[in-house]
Amino acid sequence: MDEEAIMYLILTFLIALIVFLVLPSFGGGIFSIIAIILTLIAIVLIVMLNWADFIIFPLVTNALGITFQPARNYKIVKSQDAIVKNVNGLYYATGYVTGNLFPYVFKLESRQEEEDRKMLAAPDIWERAIMNIGFPFKFHVLSSGLDIQNVRDELEGRRSYQEFQLSRAQQGNANEMAVTELRRKISVLQTKIDRISQGEKPIATVMYFETTAVDVSEKAAADRLNAQIKSLQVAFSGMDLQLSKVVGRELYTLFSFNFSMPTSLEELSAFFDRQS
Protein backbone atom coordinates (compact mmCIF):
# COMPACT_ATOMS: atom_id res chain seq x y z
CA MET A 1 0.00 0.00 0.00
CA ASP A 2 1.44 3.40 -0.93
CA GLU A 3 1.65 6.53 1.23
CA GLU A 4 -1.34 8.13 -0.48
CA ALA A 5 -3.58 5.15 0.28
CA ILE A 6 -2.47 5.18 3.93
CA MET A 7 -3.21 8.92 4.21
CA TYR A 8 -6.70 8.50 2.71
CA LEU A 9 -7.45 5.52 4.96
CA ILE A 10 -6.29 7.31 8.13
CA LEU A 11 -8.27 10.48 7.37
CA THR A 12 -11.51 8.66 6.51
CA PHE A 13 -11.20 6.24 9.44
CA LEU A 14 -10.78 9.26 11.70
CA ILE A 15 -14.34 10.25 10.79
CA ALA A 16 -15.54 6.79 11.86
CA LEU A 17 -13.64 7.27 15.11
CA ILE A 18 -15.36 10.62 15.64
CA VAL A 19 -18.75 8.86 15.23
CA PHE A 20 -17.80 6.35 17.93
CA LEU A 21 -16.75 9.24 20.21
CA VAL A 22 -20.10 11.02 19.80
CA LEU A 23 -22.15 7.81 20.12
CA PRO A 24 -23.55 8.77 23.60
CA SER A 25 -25.28 11.76 21.97
CA PHE A 26 -27.44 9.31 19.99
CA GLY A 27 -29.23 8.47 23.24
CA GLY A 28 -28.39 4.76 23.50
CA GLY A 29 -30.72 1.92 22.58
CA ILE A 30 -31.78 1.17 19.03
CA PHE A 31 -30.53 4.48 17.61
CA SER A 32 -27.00 3.87 18.89
CA ILE A 33 -27.06 0.37 17.36
CA ILE A 34 -28.19 1.83 14.02
CA ALA A 35 -25.39 4.42 14.24
CA ILE A 36 -22.82 1.66 14.89
CA ILE A 37 -24.15 -0.42 11.98
CA LEU A 38 -24.01 2.60 9.62
CA THR A 39 -20.45 3.37 10.70
CA LEU A 40 -19.36 -0.24 10.20
CA ILE A 41 -20.96 -0.26 6.72
CA ALA A 42 -19.01 2.93 5.86
CA ILE A 43 -15.75 1.32 7.08
CA VAL A 44 -16.39 -1.84 5.03
CA LEU A 45 -17.15 0.28 1.93
CA ILE A 46 -13.94 2.26 2.37
CA VAL A 47 -11.88 -0.91 2.76
CA MET A 48 -13.56 -2.43 -0.32
CA LEU A 49 -12.97 0.75 -2.31
CA ASN A 50 -9.30 0.59 -1.40
CA TRP A 51 -8.80 -2.99 -2.56
CA ALA A 52 -11.53 -3.54 -5.16
CA ASP A 53 -12.99 -0.25 -6.37
CA PHE A 54 -13.50 -1.89 -9.78
CA ILE A 55 -16.28 -3.98 -8.19
CA ILE A 56 -18.01 -1.19 -6.24
CA PHE A 57 -17.85 1.52 -8.91
CA PRO A 58 -19.72 -0.36 -11.70
CA LEU A 59 -22.33 -1.45 -9.14
CA VAL A 60 -23.03 2.20 -8.28
CA THR A 61 -23.09 3.43 -11.91
CA ASN A 62 -25.28 0.47 -12.95
CA ALA A 63 -27.73 1.05 -10.11
CA LEU A 64 -27.96 4.80 -10.78
CA GLY A 65 -27.74 4.52 -14.59
CA ILE A 66 -24.73 6.83 -14.77
CA THR A 67 -22.78 7.08 -18.03
CA PHE A 68 -19.74 9.20 -18.92
CA GLN A 69 -18.68 11.03 -22.03
CA PRO A 70 -14.86 11.03 -22.05
CA ALA A 71 -14.64 12.84 -25.41
CA ARG A 72 -16.86 13.95 -28.30
CA ASN A 73 -18.86 11.02 -29.77
CA TYR A 74 -17.55 8.60 -27.13
CA LYS A 75 -19.53 7.19 -24.22
CA ILE A 76 -18.57 4.92 -21.32
CA VAL A 77 -21.61 2.69 -20.69
CA LYS A 78 -23.17 2.34 -17.24
CA SER A 79 -21.67 -1.13 -16.69
CA GLN A 80 -18.24 0.54 -17.09
CA ASP A 81 -16.90 -2.24 -19.30
CA ALA A 82 -17.10 -0.66 -22.77
CA ILE A 83 -16.49 2.62 -24.56
CA VAL A 84 -18.94 3.19 -27.37
CA LYS A 85 -18.37 5.51 -30.33
CA ASN A 86 -21.28 6.58 -32.49
CA VAL A 87 -20.23 7.05 -36.13
CA ASN A 88 -23.17 8.06 -38.32
CA GLY A 89 -25.59 5.73 -36.53
CA LEU A 90 -23.18 2.81 -36.24
CA TYR A 91 -21.98 1.94 -32.75
CA TYR A 92 -18.39 0.80 -32.21
CA ALA A 93 -17.98 -0.73 -28.73
CA THR A 94 -14.41 -1.13 -27.47
CA GLY A 95 -13.47 -3.23 -24.44
CA TYR A 96 -10.25 -4.23 -22.72
CA VAL A 97 -8.95 -7.46 -21.21
CA THR A 98 -5.80 -7.79 -19.13
CA GLY A 99 -3.48 -10.46 -20.46
CA ASN A 100 -0.18 -10.78 -18.67
CA LEU A 101 2.31 -12.80 -20.66
CA PHE A 102 4.96 -12.84 -17.94
CA PRO A 103 5.96 -16.50 -18.29
CA TYR A 104 7.03 -15.76 -21.88
CA VAL A 105 8.62 -12.38 -21.48
CA PHE A 106 10.52 -12.97 -18.27
CA LYS A 107 12.38 -16.01 -17.08
CA LEU A 108 10.79 -16.98 -13.82
CA GLU A 109 12.14 -19.26 -11.15
CA SER A 110 10.80 -22.29 -13.02
CA ARG A 111 13.15 -24.92 -14.36
CA GLN A 112 15.03 -24.11 -17.55
CA GLU A 113 13.44 -26.99 -19.55
CA GLU A 114 9.94 -25.85 -18.60
CA GLU A 115 10.83 -22.29 -19.62
CA ASP A 116 12.29 -23.40 -22.93
CA ARG A 117 9.22 -25.50 -23.70
CA LYS A 118 6.96 -22.48 -23.17
CA MET A 119 9.19 -20.16 -25.19
CA LEU A 120 9.27 -22.67 -28.03
CA ALA A 121 5.50 -23.16 -28.09
CA ALA A 122 4.67 -19.43 -27.87
CA PRO A 123 4.91 -18.50 -31.60
CA ASP A 124 2.75 -21.49 -32.62
CA ILE A 125 0.07 -20.82 -29.98
CA TRP A 126 0.02 -17.13 -30.90
CA GLU A 127 -0.33 -17.84 -34.61
CA ARG A 128 -3.05 -20.47 -34.05
CA ALA A 129 -5.00 -18.05 -31.85
CA ILE A 130 -4.75 -15.28 -34.47
CA MET A 131 -5.95 -17.61 -37.22
CA ASN A 132 -9.00 -18.61 -35.19
CA ILE A 133 -10.04 -15.06 -34.37
CA GLY A 134 -12.32 -13.50 -36.95
CA PHE A 135 -12.64 -10.01 -35.50
CA PRO A 136 -10.28 -7.09 -34.93
CA PHE A 137 -8.26 -6.91 -31.75
CA LYS A 138 -5.03 -5.41 -30.44
CA PHE A 139 -2.51 -6.84 -27.99
CA HIS A 140 -0.57 -4.11 -26.21
CA VAL A 141 2.60 -4.40 -24.14
CA LEU A 142 3.33 -1.20 -22.29
CA SER A 143 6.87 -1.18 -20.96
CA SER A 144 8.85 1.29 -18.94
CA GLY A 145 12.51 1.06 -17.99
CA LEU A 146 13.46 0.88 -14.30
CA ASP A 147 16.51 2.45 -12.69
CA ILE A 148 19.16 -0.28 -12.97
CA GLN A 149 21.11 0.75 -9.85
CA ASN A 150 17.99 0.94 -7.69
CA VAL A 151 16.76 -2.46 -8.84
CA ARG A 152 20.20 -3.98 -8.29
CA ASP A 153 20.50 -2.46 -4.81
CA GLU A 154 17.04 -3.73 -3.90
CA LEU A 155 17.78 -7.25 -5.16
CA GLU A 156 21.10 -7.35 -3.32
CA GLY A 157 19.41 -6.17 -0.12
CA ARG A 158 16.79 -8.89 -0.45
CA ARG A 159 19.44 -11.52 -1.15
CA SER A 160 21.44 -10.46 1.95
CA TYR A 161 18.29 -10.73 4.07
CA GLN A 162 17.51 -14.21 2.71
CA GLU A 163 21.13 -15.29 3.34
CA PHE A 164 20.83 -14.05 6.92
CA GLN A 165 17.59 -16.02 7.32
CA LEU A 166 19.28 -19.10 5.85
CA SER A 167 22.23 -18.94 8.27
CA ARG A 168 19.81 -18.55 11.19
CA ALA A 169 17.74 -21.48 9.96
CA GLN A 170 20.83 -23.67 9.62
CA GLN A 171 22.04 -22.76 13.13
CA GLY A 172 18.59 -23.29 14.65
CA ASN A 173 18.15 -26.77 13.14
CA ALA A 174 15.19 -25.69 10.98
CA ASN A 175 13.49 -28.38 8.90
CA GLU A 176 14.87 -29.32 5.50
CA MET A 177 11.92 -27.85 3.57
CA ALA A 178 12.39 -24.34 5.02
CA VAL A 179 16.12 -24.44 4.19
CA THR A 180 15.41 -25.60 0.62
CA GLU A 181 12.83 -22.84 0.16
CA LEU A 182 15.30 -20.18 1.37
CA ARG A 183 18.00 -21.55 -0.96
CA ARG A 184 15.52 -21.41 -3.87
CA LYS A 185 14.69 -17.76 -3.09
CA ILE A 186 18.40 -16.87 -2.94
CA SER A 187 18.99 -18.62 -6.25
CA VAL A 188 16.14 -16.71 -7.92
CA LEU A 189 17.48 -13.38 -6.63
CA GLN A 190 21.01 -14.29 -7.73
CA THR A 191 19.75 -15.15 -11.23
CA LYS A 192 18.06 -11.75 -11.48
CA ILE A 193 21.22 -9.96 -10.30
CA ASP A 194 23.30 -11.93 -12.82
CA ARG A 195 20.96 -10.99 -15.66
CA ILE A 196 21.26 -7.29 -14.81
CA SER A 197 25.07 -7.70 -14.61
CA GLN A 198 24.99 -9.23 -18.09
CA GLY A 199 23.40 -6.04 -19.45
CA GLU A 200 19.69 -6.89 -19.38
CA LYS A 201 17.48 -3.91 -18.57
CA PRO A 202 14.92 -4.27 -15.78
CA ILE A 203 11.47 -3.13 -16.95
CA ALA A 204 7.95 -2.74 -15.65
CA THR A 205 5.16 -3.86 -17.98
CA VAL A 206 1.40 -3.69 -18.37
CA MET A 207 -0.15 -6.00 -20.96
CA TYR A 208 -3.68 -5.95 -22.26
CA PHE A 209 -5.97 -6.81 -25.14
CA GLU A 210 -8.31 -4.36 -26.84
CA THR A 211 -11.15 -5.41 -29.11
CA THR A 212 -13.88 -3.56 -31.00
CA ALA A 213 -17.34 -4.72 -32.07
CA VAL A 214 -19.78 -2.87 -34.30
CA ASP A 215 -23.56 -2.94 -34.60
CA VAL A 216 -26.58 -0.77 -35.24
CA SER A 217 -27.41 -0.13 -31.58
CA GLU A 218 -25.40 0.49 -28.43
CA LYS A 219 -26.82 -2.61 -26.74
CA ALA A 220 -26.18 -4.87 -29.75
CA ALA A 221 -22.59 -3.59 -30.07
CA ALA A 222 -21.98 -4.17 -26.34
CA ASP A 223 -23.38 -7.71 -26.58
CA ARG A 224 -21.21 -8.45 -29.60
CA LEU A 225 -18.21 -7.04 -27.70
CA ASN A 226 -18.86 -9.39 -24.77
CA ALA A 227 -18.98 -12.35 -27.17
CA GLN A 228 -15.66 -11.22 -28.71
CA ILE A 229 -14.06 -10.89 -25.27
CA LYS A 230 -15.13 -14.46 -24.44
CA SER A 231 -13.67 -15.64 -27.76
CA LEU A 232 -10.38 -13.90 -26.94
CA GLN A 233 -10.31 -15.61 -23.57
CA VAL A 234 -10.82 -19.00 -25.24
CA ALA A 235 -8.35 -18.35 -28.07
CA PHE A 236 -5.51 -17.36 -25.75
CA SER A 237 -6.27 -19.85 -22.97
CA GLY A 238 -3.47 -22.05 -24.33
CA MET A 239 -0.92 -19.46 -23.26
CA ASP A 240 -1.67 -19.69 -19.50
CA LEU A 241 -2.73 -16.06 -19.47
CA GLN A 242 -4.63 -14.34 -16.73
CA LEU A 243 -7.39 -12.81 -18.83
CA SER A 244 -9.87 -10.61 -17.00
CA LYS A 245 -12.16 -7.92 -18.34
CA VAL A 246 -11.19 -4.37 -17.41
CA VAL A 247 -13.95 -2.34 -15.78
CA GLY A 248 -14.14 1.05 -14.10
CA ARG A 249 -11.55 3.81 -14.10
CA GLU A 250 -8.82 1.67 -15.74
CA LEU A 251 -11.06 1.44 -18.81
CA TYR A 252 -10.91 5.23 -19.11
CA THR A 253 -7.13 5.14 -18.56
CA LEU A 254 -6.56 2.54 -21.28
CA PHE A 255 -8.84 4.45 -23.65
CA SER A 256 -6.82 7.63 -23.13
CA PHE A 257 -3.54 5.76 -23.84
CA ASN A 258 -4.43 5.79 -27.54
CA PHE A 259 -4.01 9.58 -27.58
CA SER A 260 -1.55 10.18 -24.79
CA MET A 261 0.61 7.69 -22.98
CA PRO A 262 2.41 8.11 -19.67
CA THR A 263 5.87 9.54 -20.15
CA SER A 264 7.49 8.10 -17.01
CA LEU A 265 7.31 5.07 -14.75
CA GLU A 266 5.84 7.13 -11.89
CA GLU A 267 3.02 8.29 -14.13
CA LEU A 268 2.44 4.75 -15.41
CA SER A 269 2.27 3.18 -11.96
CA ALA A 270 -0.08 5.92 -10.72
CA PHE A 271 -2.68 4.75 -13.28
CA PHE A 272 -2.84 1.12 -12.26
CA ASP A 273 -3.82 -0.54 -9.08
CA ARG A 274 -5.40 -3.93 -8.68
CA GLN A 275 -6.81 -5.08 -12.01
CA SER A 276 -3.66 -4.89 -14.10
Place this chain on the structure above:
Amino acid sequence: MQIKIFVLMAFLGMSIFFIALAAALPPGIMFDILKILLLAIGLMFDVIAFASRFYTYLLIPAVKQRSRNIVLSDEEPYNISPSADSIMHKEGSEFVATVYVAIPLYRSATEMSDEEKMDFTKQVSRLVGVSKDTVRFTSELYVMNKDAYIQTLKDTINSLENEAVELTNKKDKAKELDRTKGKLAMWHNMLDNIEKAQSLELITYAAISAKGTKEFEAVSIAQQRAREMMAGVGSVFGVTPSVVIGQELLKFIEPEYLIPFSTVSEQLSKNIQQVM
Protein backbone atom coordinates in the same frame (compact mmCIF):
# COMPACT_ATOMS: atom_id res chain seq x y z
CA MET B 1 -2.45 16.52 -6.65
CA GLN B 2 -3.62 19.81 -5.16
CA ILE B 3 -7.11 19.39 -6.66
CA LYS B 4 -7.27 15.86 -5.21
CA ILE B 5 -6.37 17.12 -1.75
CA PHE B 6 -8.85 19.97 -2.05
CA VAL B 7 -11.66 17.55 -3.03
CA LEU B 8 -10.72 15.17 -0.20
CA MET B 9 -10.77 17.98 2.36
CA ALA B 10 -14.06 19.36 1.02
CA PHE B 11 -15.83 15.99 1.37
CA LEU B 12 -14.25 15.32 4.78
CA GLY B 13 -15.41 18.79 5.88
CA MET B 14 -18.97 18.02 4.74
CA SER B 15 -18.83 14.71 6.57
CA ILE B 16 -17.68 16.32 9.83
CA PHE B 17 -20.32 19.06 9.48
CA PHE B 18 -23.21 16.56 9.21
CA ILE B 19 -21.90 14.33 12.00
CA ALA B 20 -21.38 17.36 14.31
CA LEU B 21 -24.90 18.56 13.46
CA ALA B 22 -26.29 15.12 14.33
CA ALA B 23 -24.40 15.08 17.63
CA ALA B 24 -25.51 18.63 18.51
CA LEU B 25 -29.25 18.02 18.13
CA PRO B 26 -31.19 17.72 21.38
CA PRO B 27 -32.57 14.32 22.49
CA GLY B 28 -36.12 13.23 21.55
CA ILE B 29 -37.65 10.60 19.29
CA MET B 30 -38.07 12.92 16.27
CA PHE B 31 -34.59 14.35 16.72
CA ASP B 32 -33.12 10.84 17.08
CA ILE B 33 -34.49 9.87 13.64
CA LEU B 34 -33.12 13.12 12.19
CA LYS B 35 -29.76 12.40 13.86
CA ILE B 36 -29.54 9.00 12.15
CA LEU B 37 -30.35 10.59 8.78
CA LEU B 38 -27.69 13.26 9.26
CA LEU B 39 -25.19 10.61 10.38
CA ALA B 40 -25.93 8.54 7.25
CA ILE B 41 -25.33 11.62 5.07
CA GLY B 42 -22.11 12.39 6.96
CA LEU B 43 -20.82 8.84 6.52
CA MET B 44 -21.79 8.90 2.83
CA PHE B 45 -19.58 11.98 2.39
CA ASP B 46 -16.81 10.12 4.24
CA VAL B 47 -16.99 7.24 1.73
CA ILE B 48 -17.07 9.72 -1.18
CA ALA B 49 -14.01 11.45 0.33
CA PHE B 50 -12.15 8.15 0.12
CA ALA B 51 -13.48 7.46 -3.39
CA SER B 52 -12.02 10.82 -4.47
CA ARG B 53 -8.60 9.15 -4.31
CA PHE B 54 -9.43 7.41 -7.61
CA TYR B 55 -12.35 9.38 -8.99
CA THR B 56 -11.59 13.08 -8.60
CA TYR B 57 -11.78 13.42 -12.41
CA LEU B 58 -15.42 12.22 -12.23
CA LEU B 59 -16.57 13.74 -8.95
CA ILE B 60 -16.06 17.38 -9.93
CA PRO B 61 -18.04 17.16 -13.23
CA ALA B 62 -20.66 14.97 -11.48
CA VAL B 63 -21.22 17.59 -8.77
CA LYS B 64 -21.28 20.43 -11.31
CA GLN B 65 -23.59 18.77 -13.86
CA ARG B 66 -25.90 16.75 -11.57
CA SER B 67 -26.89 14.61 -14.57
CA ARG B 68 -26.87 10.89 -15.34
CA ASN B 69 -24.78 11.44 -18.43
CA ILE B 70 -21.65 13.11 -17.12
CA VAL B 71 -19.66 14.95 -19.77
CA LEU B 72 -15.95 14.83 -18.98
CA SER B 73 -15.03 16.45 -22.28
CA ASP B 74 -16.97 17.56 -25.34
CA GLU B 75 -13.88 18.11 -27.44
CA GLU B 76 -12.13 15.85 -29.92
CA PRO B 77 -9.70 13.73 -27.87
CA TYR B 78 -6.76 14.54 -30.16
CA ASN B 79 -5.62 16.27 -33.30
CA ILE B 80 -2.90 15.45 -35.78
CA SER B 81 0.15 17.71 -35.57
CA PRO B 82 0.83 20.12 -38.49
CA SER B 83 3.79 17.92 -39.46
CA ALA B 84 1.28 15.01 -39.71
CA ASP B 85 3.60 12.64 -37.85
CA SER B 86 2.24 12.87 -34.28
CA ILE B 87 -1.01 12.74 -32.37
CA MET B 88 -1.45 15.81 -30.16
CA HIS B 89 -3.41 15.82 -26.93
CA LYS B 90 -3.73 18.71 -24.49
CA GLU B 91 -3.43 18.02 -20.76
CA GLY B 92 -4.01 21.21 -18.82
CA SER B 93 -1.36 23.65 -19.99
CA GLU B 94 0.87 20.92 -21.43
CA PHE B 95 0.88 19.20 -24.81
CA VAL B 96 1.44 15.47 -25.22
CA ALA B 97 2.73 14.28 -28.59
CA THR B 98 2.47 10.59 -29.45
CA VAL B 99 4.45 9.09 -32.31
CA TYR B 100 3.48 5.77 -33.92
CA VAL B 101 6.19 3.61 -35.43
CA ALA B 102 5.38 0.73 -37.79
CA ILE B 103 7.52 -2.39 -37.31
CA PRO B 104 7.53 -4.52 -40.47
CA LEU B 105 7.50 -8.10 -39.13
CA TYR B 106 6.32 -10.66 -41.64
CA ARG B 107 7.62 -13.90 -40.17
CA SER B 108 5.40 -16.88 -39.57
CA ALA B 109 5.89 -19.66 -37.02
CA THR B 110 4.94 -22.25 -39.66
CA GLU B 111 8.12 -21.55 -41.61
CA MET B 112 10.44 -21.47 -38.56
CA SER B 113 12.59 -24.28 -37.18
CA ASP B 114 12.56 -24.90 -33.39
CA GLU B 115 15.76 -22.93 -33.02
CA GLU B 116 14.32 -20.00 -34.98
CA LYS B 117 11.14 -20.06 -32.86
CA MET B 118 13.25 -19.88 -29.71
CA ASP B 119 15.29 -17.02 -31.16
CA PHE B 120 12.14 -15.18 -32.21
CA THR B 121 10.61 -15.44 -28.70
CA LYS B 122 13.87 -14.15 -27.22
CA GLN B 123 13.86 -11.27 -29.72
CA VAL B 124 10.33 -10.34 -28.60
CA SER B 125 11.57 -10.36 -24.97
CA ARG B 126 14.43 -8.07 -25.96
CA LEU B 127 12.08 -5.81 -27.93
CA VAL B 128 10.01 -5.10 -24.81
CA GLY B 129 13.09 -3.82 -22.97
CA VAL B 130 14.53 -1.89 -25.89
CA SER B 131 13.88 1.60 -24.49
CA LYS B 132 14.20 3.16 -21.06
CA ASP B 133 11.22 5.40 -21.90
CA THR B 134 7.63 4.23 -21.64
CA VAL B 135 6.78 2.53 -24.94
CA ARG B 136 3.68 0.64 -26.01
CA PHE B 137 4.21 -2.23 -28.44
CA THR B 138 1.11 -3.46 -30.21
CA SER B 139 0.13 -6.31 -32.46
CA GLU B 140 -3.11 -5.37 -34.20
CA LEU B 141 -5.46 -7.56 -36.21
CA TYR B 142 -7.81 -5.44 -38.29
CA VAL B 143 -10.28 -5.83 -41.11
CA MET B 144 -8.79 -4.81 -44.45
CA ASN B 145 -10.51 -2.02 -46.32
CA LYS B 146 -11.15 -3.68 -49.68
CA ASP B 147 -13.24 -0.86 -51.14
CA ALA B 148 -10.49 0.37 -53.49
CA TYR B 149 -9.60 -3.15 -54.61
CA ILE B 150 -13.24 -4.09 -55.19
CA GLN B 151 -13.68 -0.91 -57.26
CA THR B 152 -10.64 -1.84 -59.37
CA LEU B 153 -12.11 -5.30 -59.94
CA LYS B 154 -15.48 -3.79 -60.93
CA ASP B 155 -13.76 -1.37 -63.36
CA THR B 156 -11.84 -4.26 -64.92
CA ILE B 157 -15.06 -6.27 -65.28
CA ASN B 158 -16.85 -3.31 -66.89
CA SER B 159 -14.09 -2.75 -69.41
CA LEU B 160 -13.97 -6.48 -70.21
CA GLU B 161 -17.75 -6.55 -70.67
CA ASN B 162 -17.49 -3.62 -73.12
CA GLU B 163 -14.69 -5.41 -74.91
CA ALA B 164 -16.82 -8.59 -75.13
CA VAL B 165 -19.77 -6.67 -76.61
CA GLU B 166 -17.50 -5.10 -79.25
CA LEU B 167 -15.94 -8.48 -80.09
CA THR B 168 -19.37 -10.15 -80.43
CA ASN B 169 -20.07 -7.99 -83.48
CA LYS B 170 -16.84 -9.00 -85.19
CA LYS B 171 -16.98 -12.47 -86.78
CA ASP B 172 -13.22 -12.92 -87.23
CA LYS B 173 -12.52 -12.28 -83.50
CA ALA B 174 -14.09 -15.50 -82.08
CA LYS B 175 -10.87 -16.62 -80.37
CA GLU B 176 -10.34 -13.22 -78.74
CA LEU B 177 -13.98 -13.24 -77.61
CA ASP B 178 -13.50 -16.62 -75.94
CA ARG B 179 -10.38 -15.33 -74.18
CA THR B 180 -12.22 -12.20 -73.03
CA LYS B 181 -15.14 -14.26 -71.74
CA GLY B 182 -12.68 -16.47 -69.86
CA LYS B 183 -11.07 -13.40 -68.28
CA LEU B 184 -14.50 -12.07 -67.40
CA ALA B 185 -15.45 -15.33 -65.64
CA MET B 186 -12.16 -15.26 -63.73
CA TRP B 187 -12.65 -11.66 -62.49
CA HIS B 188 -16.28 -12.37 -61.58
CA ASN B 189 -15.15 -15.36 -59.49
CA MET B 190 -12.50 -13.18 -57.87
CA LEU B 191 -15.05 -10.50 -57.02
CA ASP B 192 -17.50 -13.06 -55.60
CA ASN B 193 -14.81 -14.63 -53.41
CA ILE B 194 -13.56 -11.29 -52.13
CA GLU B 195 -17.01 -10.10 -51.17
CA LYS B 196 -17.86 -13.42 -49.52
CA ALA B 197 -15.56 -13.13 -46.50
CA GLN B 198 -13.75 -10.36 -44.67
CA SER B 199 -9.96 -10.32 -44.85
CA LEU B 200 -7.91 -9.61 -41.77
CA GLU B 201 -4.44 -8.12 -41.63
CA LEU B 202 -1.92 -8.21 -38.79
CA ILE B 203 0.41 -5.29 -38.14
CA THR B 204 2.92 -4.54 -35.41
CA TYR B 205 3.72 -1.06 -34.21
CA ALA B 206 5.03 0.90 -31.24
CA ALA B 207 3.90 4.19 -29.75
CA ILE B 208 5.86 6.63 -27.62
CA SER B 209 4.79 9.93 -26.02
CA ALA B 210 6.49 13.09 -24.81
CA LYS B 211 5.27 16.21 -23.02
CA GLY B 212 6.10 19.81 -23.74
CA THR B 213 4.85 23.26 -22.91
CA LYS B 214 4.66 24.07 -26.64
CA GLU B 215 3.27 21.85 -29.36
CA PHE B 216 6.51 21.77 -31.39
CA GLU B 217 8.54 21.04 -28.25
CA ALA B 218 6.43 17.96 -27.43
CA VAL B 219 6.60 16.79 -31.07
CA SER B 220 10.37 17.16 -31.33
CA ILE B 221 11.01 15.31 -28.03
CA ALA B 222 8.61 12.51 -29.05
CA GLN B 223 10.27 12.23 -32.49
CA GLN B 224 13.70 12.09 -30.85
CA ARG B 225 12.56 9.30 -28.50
CA ALA B 226 10.95 7.48 -31.42
CA ARG B 227 14.22 7.60 -33.40
CA GLU B 228 16.13 6.09 -30.44
CA MET B 229 13.52 3.39 -30.05
CA MET B 230 13.54 2.66 -33.81
CA ALA B 231 17.31 2.12 -33.70
CA GLY B 232 16.82 -0.42 -30.88
CA VAL B 233 13.98 -2.21 -32.68
CA GLY B 234 16.00 -2.29 -35.89
CA SER B 235 18.96 -3.90 -34.13
CA VAL B 236 16.76 -6.55 -32.43
CA PHE B 237 14.82 -7.70 -35.49
CA GLY B 238 17.02 -6.50 -38.35
CA VAL B 239 14.12 -4.59 -39.92
CA THR B 240 13.64 -0.92 -40.74
CA PRO B 241 10.84 0.63 -38.65
CA SER B 242 9.19 3.78 -39.99
CA VAL B 243 7.25 6.67 -38.45
CA VAL B 244 3.58 6.49 -39.40
CA ILE B 245 2.26 9.70 -40.94
CA GLY B 246 -1.03 11.28 -42.01
CA GLN B 247 -4.30 9.38 -42.26
CA GLU B 248 -2.52 6.07 -41.62
CA LEU B 249 -2.31 7.11 -37.95
CA LEU B 250 -6.07 6.81 -37.63
CA LYS B 251 -5.84 3.05 -38.17
CA PHE B 252 -4.23 2.79 -34.74
CA ILE B 253 -6.62 5.11 -32.95
CA GLU B 254 -10.14 5.25 -34.35
CA PRO B 255 -12.36 2.17 -34.00
CA GLU B 256 -14.07 2.73 -37.34
CA TYR B 257 -10.73 2.25 -39.10
CA LEU B 258 -10.44 -1.21 -37.53
CA ILE B 259 -13.66 -2.27 -39.23
CA PRO B 260 -14.28 -0.29 -42.46
CA PHE B 261 -17.81 0.90 -43.18
CA SER B 262 -18.22 -1.30 -46.29
CA THR B 263 -17.45 -4.41 -44.22
CA VAL B 264 -19.95 -3.38 -41.55
CA SER B 265 -22.78 -2.96 -44.06
CA GLU B 266 -21.84 -6.31 -45.61
CA GLN B 267 -21.88 -7.94 -42.16
CA LEU B 268 -25.21 -6.37 -41.25
CA SER B 269 -26.90 -7.41 -44.50
CA LYS B 270 -25.60 -10.94 -43.93
CA ASN B 271 -27.16 -10.92 -40.44
CA ILE B 272 -30.48 -9.73 -41.88
CA GLN B 273 -30.41 -12.50 -44.50
CA GLN B 274 -29.72 -15.08 -41.76
CA VAL B 275 -32.66 -13.79 -39.70
CA MET B 276 -34.96 -13.90 -42.74
